[in-house]
Amino acid sequence: MSSRHLDKKTYVLLASMVFFGSFGNVLLSKGMKQIGEILDPSPMALVSVFVKTFTNGFIWLGISSLLVFFVSYLLLLSWADFSYVQPASAIGYALVAVLGYFMLGESISLTRWAGVLTICAGVALVGRTEPRTTGD
Amino acid sequence: MRLVLFIAIIVLCGTAGDIAVSHAMKQIGEVHPLTPAVILGVLARAFRMRWMWIGIGLEAVGFFSLLALLSWADVSVVVPATALSYVTGACGAKFLLNEKVAPLRWAGVLLVCLGVALVSIS
Numbered sequence: 001m002s003s004r005h006l007d008k009k010t011y012v013l014l015a016s017m018v019f020f021g022s023f024g025n026v027l028l029s030k031g032m033k034q035i036g037e038i039l040d041p042s043p044m045a046l047v048s049v050f051v052k053t054f055t056n057g058f059i060w061l062g063i064s065s066l067l068v069f070f071v072s073y074l075l076l077l078s079w080a081d082f083s084y085v086q087p088a089s090a091i092g093y094a095l096v097a098v099l100g101y102f103m104l105g106e107s108i109s110l111t112r113w114a115g116v117l118t119i120c121a122g123v124a125l126v127g128r129t130e131p132r133t134t135g136d
Numbered sequence: 137m138r139l140v141l142f143i144a145i146i147v148l149c150g151t152a153g154d155i156a157v158s159h160a161m162k163q164i165g166e167v168h169p170l171t172p173a174v175i176l177g178v179l180a181r182a183f184r185m186r187w188m189w190i191g192i193g194l195e196a197v198g199f200f201s202l203l204a205l206l207s208w209a210d211v212s213v214v215v216p217a218t219a220l221s222y223v224t225g226a227c228g229a230k231f232l233l234n235e236k237v238a239p240l241r242w243a244g245v246l247l248v249c250l251g252v253a254l255v256s257i258s
Contacts, residue, residue: 009170028203029211037208053203074157074182075175079166082158083229083237087222087244093215093251100211115254119219122247125240133236134162 006079010131013076014088020069022095026103027062033104034058080131087126093119142205143217150198151224155232156191162233163187219252 035052038045053059076085097116100106160182167178182188205214226245229235237245 006166009168025206025215026211029206032203032207035207038204071175071179074161075167075170075178077158077161078164078178081229081235082154082233083226083235083241086154086225086229087241087248090219090222090248093219096211096215104211106210112255115251117251118254119248119251122244122249122251124244125247126244129238129241129244133238134234 007131010076010080013072014085016072017069017076017085017089018092018095020065020072021089022092022099024062024065024069025096026099027058027065029100030104031056031058031062081133084126084129084131087123088131090119091123139205139209142201143214143220145201146198146205146218147221147224148198149194149201150218151221151228153191153194153196153198154221154225155228156187156194158191158229158233160185160187160191213255217252217255219248219255222248222252 031053034056035049038049073085073089094116097108097112101108163185164178164182167174202214202218222245226237226242230237
């Protein structure tokens with residue numbers, strides 16, 4: 001297996017992880033916001049929240065999206081370092097901020113944008129390291 | 137305080153779970169080619185491994201804590217805050233999975249931490 005081919009596989013699966021992971025989290029958030037804050041911890045109220053959660057379309061779309069994320073993640077980990085995959089996938093934070101801003105109408109301050117950009121710079125550095133440092 | 141407690145549970149359980157899952161997938165080795173049949177075969181094998189279930193159990197604890205947290209906190213605060221797991225993740229990869237974490241990679245992890253701090257301030 002040439003390292004060039006391995007790189008291509010690595011980037012394709014990273015892109016899949018980032019897209020489906022971010023999209024899944026935003027969908028889950030949208031679903032849970034529809035259900036509202038869990039204020040009453042009594043068993044009956046929790047059962048009601050549980051039923052509402054698992055009959056919500058956004059929750060199921062979010063879970064499906066996160067399943068695709070998880071399979072991509074597993075496949076990637078079969079050859080790539082965890083210490084490469086984990087930080088490299090952080091590029092998703094930029095996507096989450098943008099999705100949160102446009103889909104959920106959340107306000108994002110200048111400081112928070114700066115944080116997101118710093119995370120991206122960190123990801124860029126990690127991306128320059130060898131994806132695999134252990135032998136099979 | 138409730139926010140900090142939830143984030144700690146999400147980070148610690150999530151990282152431990154990821155390390156366990158990563159250990160299981162390393163035992164399987166590089167998946168190739170990426171065809172549906174090969175992928176299904178690998179998944180069938182992976183889900184018969186003990187470390188995979190230990191990892192998924194821990195990740196599930198982290199996931200349901202995240203689900204609860206997302207019901208009352210902003211997604212663009214919660215999700216970046218869980219990036220604290222980059223430090224625990226890099227340490228776990230180095231000491232438990234024996235990966236070589238190069239200085240450049242550590243620098244990247246530190247930048248991610250700085251980014252997390254900035255996100256938490258706002």
